[in-house]
Amino acid sequence: MVTSTKVDAAEAGRWGEDVRSDLHVSFEPRTSGGIEIELESRVAPYYGNAIRAQAQEVLAALEVVHARVHIHDAGALPFVIAARIEAAVRRAGLGVGRRALPERISLPTPSARDRLRRSRLYLPGTEPKYFINAGLHGPDAIILDLEDSVHPAEKDAARILVRNALRAVDFGTAEPRTGRHVAERMVRINQLPLGLADLDEIVPEGPDVILIPKVESADQVVEVERRAAEIQAEHGLDRALWLMPILESALGIENAFAIATASKQTVALTIGLEDYTADLGAVKTPEGQESLYARMRLVNAAHAAGVQAIDSVYGDVADMEGLRRWGQASRALGFEGMGCIHPLQIAVIHQAFAPSSEEIDKALKIVAAYEEAQQRGLGVVSLGSKMIDPPVVHRALRLVDRARAMGLLETTSP
Numbered sequence: 001m002v003t004s005t006k007v008d009a010a011e012a013g014r015w016g017e018d019v020r021s022d023l024h025v026s027f028e029p030r031t032s033g034g035i036e037i038e039l040e041s042r043v044a045p046y047y048g049n050a051i052r053a054q055a056q057e058v059l060a061a062l063e064v065v066h067a068r069v070h071i072h073d074a075g076a077l078p079f080v081i082a083a084r085i086e087a088a089v090r091r092a093g094l095g096v097g098r099r100a101l102p103e104r105i106s107l108p109t110p111s112a113r114d115r116l117r118r119s120r121l122y123l124p125g126t127e128p129k130y131f132i133n134a135g136l137h138g139p140d141a142i143i144l145d146l147e148d149s150v151h152p153a154e155k156d157a158a159r160i161l162v163r164n165a166l167r168a169v170d171f172g173t174a175e176p177r178t179g180r181h182v183a184e185r186m187v188r189i190n191q192l193p194l195g196l197a198d199l200d201e202i203v204p205e206g207p208d209v210i211l212i213p214k215v216e217s218a219d220q221v222v223e224v225e226r227r228a229a230e231i232q233a234e235h236g237l238d239r240a241l242w243l244m245p246i247l248e249s250a251l252g253i254e255n256a257f258a259i260a261t262a263s264k265q266t267v268a269l270t271i272g273l274e275d276y277t278a279d280l281g282a283v284k285t286p287e288g289q290e291s292l293y294a295r296m297r298l299v300n301a302a303h304a305a306g307v308q309a310i311d312s313v314y315g316d317v318a319d320m321e322g323l324r325r326w327g328q329a330s331r332a333l334g335f336e337g338m339g340c341i342h343p344l345q346i347a348v349i350h351q352a353f354a355p356s357s358e359e360i361d362k363a364l365k366i367v368a369a370y371e372e373a374q375q376r377g378l379g380v381v382s383l384g385s386k387m388i389d390p391p392v393v394h395r396a397l398r399l400v401d402r403a404r405a406m407g408l409l410e411t412t413s414p
Helices: 044-061 078-091 152-168 194-205 218-234 250-254 256-260 273-280 289-305 320-333 344-352 357-375 390-405
Strands: 010-013 022-029 035-040 067-074 119-124 141-145 172-175 179-182 184-188 209-212 242-247 268-271 308-311 337-340 381-383 386-388
Touching: 010 078, 022 078, 035 044, 044 067, 044 078, 067 078, 078 152, 119 184, 119 344, 141 152, 152 184, 152 194, 194 209, 194 218, 209 218, 218 242, 218 256, 242 256, 250 256, 250 273, 250 289, 256 268, 256 289, 268 289, 273 289, 289 308, 289 320, 308 320, 320 337, 320 344, 337 344, 357 381, 357 386, 357 390
Parallel strands: 035 067, 119 141, 119 337, 141 184, 184 209, 209 242, 242 268, 268 308, 308 337
Antiparallel strands: 010 022, 022 067, 172 179, 381 386
16 A cells, blocks of 8 residues: 655546536545545535545555645536546556456447448547537447547646546437447547557547557558557457558658558558648648648548548538538548537538438439349349449449448338
């Protein structure tokens, strides 16, 4: 037990008028006197005893027996309370090698390699207020971000908070047509080598996809794959863990195919256009002509490697028509989805990446003609007076499959 080590006081978390679903912790280690907890909270009359009891449990798990703790609560849930206290304790130099893990909810079904990834909603890793309802907006995936949205001084605390969110937050929602929808749970780690430390906390909690930022070589993907596999082995995990490299520089784009084929765990390539255009010294525009070569290079490399191509985010959250045009153009280029930074963008993105009713009708006719030809033992497929080449049939089959996955067709349709 830790009883007399001399360490400094530390803080973690946030408080203020604009803060909600979070709390601030001041932690002062002592050499005697046991645990003293001071709590400020608007809900103290109702939940004060529960918050104090949880704080005691977290400190015990971290083997802290003498300390003064001041908590300023702004409606934090238990997984946030645990994360903020643990971060403060670690910053004070205590709790080394210990974790105060919240109760784990049931993990969703492992993510399929080729599942829909039309929309990926970024959530800053230091903002728990965005975590709780993220799944209700119906994104195909949520991204708990440890990289660009997190200040360098908060990387350690964000890592613990995201770890706890993976254990405690249900990112699902109910959908009328397709039943329960669970967003794929992605984590964007930091640029290597810092990102390897993120893996130590994140991988044991069973995320579906690790996004690797600023990838410029295949070796970086291999390094993440190797370390993630080691952690899974240490914890006895056999759950699928996919990788999605993010290409954000001219060198990364030039090495796109090597990066896409570096690991069998890679399911998609995506691009970060802010960093890419900065690397070129070009101005990022709504039309995207300055990045067209890079995006096409990425699409080609992804399809050649048999993985999905995912486009960047559209940064103007007020311009829904511009977002729609960007999404439709992305789909036409061969992308299967894109990132988003606001829930209001999700529905527009889904519409932009959906095939039209005319496309679906034509594809269904091609599939029906193909199946009829197969049943009759014919090697040539025709539709009316036109011969249908095998690549056209393959494209139609894929479109029908995606339309079904999007809920645009009944699963019993041909």
